[in-house]
Each structure stands twice: as structure tokens, then as C-alpha cells.
Amino acid sequence: MAIHSILLDYITFEEKALTNRFFKHKDVISLLKKLPSAFAVNELGTSVKGKSINAVKWGNGKTKVLLWSQMHGDEATGTMAILDLFNFLQEDNETVKLINDNCELLIIPMVNPDGAAMFTRRNAQQIDINRDFIQTTTPEGKILKQARNDFDPHFGFNLHDQTTLWSVDETLKPATLSYLAPAFDKGLSINQVRENAMLVIADMFKELDQILPHHIGLFDDEYEPRAFGDNFQKAGTSTILIEAGGYQDDTEKQQIRKYYFASILSGLISIASKNYENQKTENYFAIPKNNKQIFHVMINNLILNNIKVSVGINYDECPNTDGMSTFKSYSIQDIGDLSFCDAYEVYDANNCELKGDIVFNKAANFELIMEKQIILAFKDGYLLT
Numbered sequence: 001m002a003i004h005s006i007l008l009d010y011i012t013f014e015e016k017a018l019t020n021r022f023f024k025h026k027d028v029i030s031l032l033k034k035l036p037s038a039f040a041v042n043e044l045g046t047s048v049k050g051k052s053i054n055a056v057k058w059g060n061g062k063t064k065v066l067l068w069s070q071m072h073g074d075e076a077t078g079t080m081a082i083l084d085l086f087n088f089l090q091e092d093n094e095t096v097k098l099i100n101d102n103c104e105l106l107i108i109p110m111v112n113p114d115g116a117a118m119f120t121r122r123n124a125q126q127i128d129i130n131r132d133f134i135q136t137t138t139p140e141g142k143i144l145k146q147a148r149n150d151f152d153p154h155f156g157f158n159l160h161d162q163t164t165l166w167s168v169d170e171t172l173k174p175a176t177l178s179y180l181a182p183a184f185d186k187g188l189s190i191n192q193v194r195e196n197a198m199l200v201i202a203d204m205f206k207e208l209d210q211i212l213p214h215h216i217g218l219f220d221d222e223y224e225p226r227a228f229g230d231n232f233q234k235a236g237t238s239t240i241l242i243e244a245g246g247y248q249d250d251t252e253k254q255q256i257r258k259y260y261f262a263s264i265l266s267g268l269i270s271i272a273s274k275n276y277e278n279q280k281t282e283n284y285f286a287i288p289k290n291n292k293q294i295f296h297v298m299i300n301n302l303i304l305n306n307i308k309v310s311v312g313i314n315y316d317e318c319p320n321t322d323g324m325s326t327f328k329s330y331s332i333q334d335i336g337d338l339s340f341c342d343a344y345e346v347y348d349a350n351n352c353e354l355k356g357d358i359v360f361n362k363a364a365n366f367e368l369i370m371e372k373q374i375i376l377a378f379k380d381g382y383l384l385t
């Protein structure tokens with residue numbers, strides 16, 4: 001069954017208990033408890049703060065696939081997509097049968113529950129787990145490393161979120177999804193292990209590009225010796241990185257999770273059917289690259305110091321202390337000719353009056369007024385209107 005027709009029924013298997021990015025460990029646990037017996041849930045260990053980290057095993061096939069999500073606590077999209085996948089795998093259809101007959105999945109949702117609690121990238125030791133492969137000082141990193149060693153999977157899905165400021169080369173659209181077969185050495189060599197990951201990604205792109213055209217890019221290809229994906233690739237697991245970026249009017253990533261789920265599913269179909277063996281690495285390298293040509297906010301035709309300029313404004317998203325929401329801090333990130341750029345929100349300052357100062361690299365602190373109406377206002381980096 002083609003991915004686009006599966007997505008027509010997405011609402012029937014979307015996990016409705018998760019409605020934004022701020023769900024916690026207890027929410028995931030209560031969903032794992034509801035899984036039927038075909039899903040074997042096993043506690044692998046605990047986080048710094050004693051929260052269980054669990055693996056879910058499913059499927060009766062020979063090809064082993066490890067999936068892990070949210071090793072960065074504020075990157076929740078992969079976990080939502082995995083919970084959607086659990087629901088989908090309980091349906092009775094030919095796609096589920098194909099995966100069940102050919103794959104054995106080991107899925108670790110929410111590797112970093114303490115980070116999720118605070119909605120931070122890092123764990124409770126303030127360490128980035130995905131830079132801890134070599135020293136393995138974090139209990140969460142130890143658990144993930146051990147899980148791969150014990151299971152020895154053929155394929156791995158490394159599930160992350162990226163900044164919403166990545167765009168897709170030549171499209172000026174947000175990179176809603178990015179894919180990568182991480183390198184296992186500085187020379188970015190390609191062996192059979194990495195090539196298989198590239199071929200699966202080429203299959204995923206072929207499917208998803210039809211559903212989400214111009215919104216999928218290839219993530220930055222640079223070797224990171226401390227990262228898990230790079231080291232799993234080196235250890236013999238064909239590893240596929242998926243990154244969720246931005247999408248218009250989707251701060252909570254409820255649209256993106258659907259495409260993210262579809263990416264994982266199309267990867268699993270490619271692996272289960274061995275379709276990837278018919279792919280070519282050229283099709284992987286033909287995926288457009290990620291670049292940074294979009295802003296969160298852009299103002300065009302603004303007269304500043306007697307010249308007409310465009311202004312690019314971005315926000316940093318910071319968690320509130322309860323970990324249940326964020327605040328955005330806006331700053332001026334570019335001034336000048338931005339004619340090759342785009343933004344989530346674009347304003348035309350023709351016939352507008354500027355009150356306040358626009359200073360490069362400083363917090364946004366101004367008002368844009370048209371015919372006595374404020375159309376955009378910031379106070380010390382906070383968006384007012």
C-alpha cells in the first residue's frame with residue numbers, strides 16, 4: 001500500500017493522547033502499558049533521576065531494526081511518531097504483515113526522560129547525550145549503547161528535531177524533514193553499511209517528496225566522533241537520521257509528526273521488502289541540501305539610516321521552569337539585501353513608521369506602525385503584536 005493512501009487514514013491511528021511537544025515520561029509509560037502482548041515492553045534501566053527507559057520489541061522477521069527517539073529532551077516529534085506507529089502496527093493490513101514477517105523492531109521511545117521533564121536538550125547532568133558516546137558518562141547513553149550491542153541491529157533510526165531555521169536549497173521553504181546517513185569517518189567514506197542507509201533514505205525521499213514537496217532536505221554531512229549515529233554506523237548498523245524542522249503554523253509539530261511517521265513507515269517498508277536494493281546512491285545525493293535562507297520574521301522595504309533594507313529576525317525558544325511551555329526571545333539577525341531569503345512571517349514596511357531601534361545582533365525592541373496601527377511590536381526581545 002502506498003504511503004499517501006495510508007496517510008488518508010492517519011486520524012484512525014494518530015495517538016490522540018499527545019497533542020503538543022510537552023508530554024512527559026508518565027504519559028509515554030501509560031501508553032506503553034496499554035500495548036497488546038505482541039509488543040514486549042522491557043525496562044532497560046533508569047535515567048539520572050530514576051525514570052525508566054524502556055524498549056518495545058515487535059515483529060517476527062529476520063531483519064533487526066532499532067529505533068530510538070528524544071535523546072534530546074526537547075525534541076519530541078520522533079516520540080509522537082513512534083506512538084502513532086505503535087497504533088498503526090495494531091491494524092490488520094498488508095503493510096503491517098510485510099513488516100511483521102520480515103522485521104524485528106526494537107524501539108526505545110524517549111531516551112532522555114529527564115530532559116523531556118524540563119524540556120531541555122541535555123540530561124539532568126547537563127550533558128548532551130548525543131556527544132557522550134565515547135566517554136559514556138550518562139546512564140541514558142550507557143543504556144542506548146548497550147541496547148545496540150545486545151540487539152546488534154541491521155538498521156537503526158536515530159530520531160531528532162532540528163532548528164526551524166533550516167530551509168531546503170533553492171526552494172526557500174522550511175526543511176520540515178531532513179534525512180542523513182551519518183558518516184563513520186572524517187573522510188565521509190561509503191561502505192556497504194552506510195550505503196544501505198543511503199538507499200533506504202532514497203526510497204523514503206521518493207515517497208515523501210510526493211506528499212511534502214520542496215520541504216525535505218539532506219542534513220549536514222559532517223563526521224561527529226562523539227555522536228551515537230556516527231558510531232552505530234561504524235559498528236555495522238545502517239543508521240538513518242531523521243530530523244523534524246519547521247512547518248508553517250505548526251509550532252507544536254502536529255502536522256510534522258504525520259510526515260515524520262510516514263518517513264519511518266516508508267523506511268520500514270523499504271527494509272522489509274528489500275526495495276532499497278533496487279535504489280541508487282545517486283538518488284540519495286540528488287536530495288536537495290539543507291541551508292539557512294529563512295528567518296522567523298522578515299521586514300522588507302524598511303528605511304533605516306536613509307537606506308532601504310530588509311531585516312531578518314529570529315527567536316530562540318527557551319523552556320519555562322515548569323517544562324510545559326516555552327518563551328521566545330527575538331533578536332535582529334540580519335540587515336541589508338535579503339532578496340534571496342524568505343520567512344515564516346513577512347512584513348512590508350512601505351509607508352510604515354519605525355519607532356525604536358533596530359540594532360544588529362541585539363534584542364528586537366521596536367514598533368512598526370502603519371496608518372496609526374501597530375502592525376508589529378517587540379519589547380526587549382518579546383513579541384507583543
Ligand SMILES: [Zn+2]
Pocket residue numbers: 071072075130160161
Ligand atoms: Zn537532537
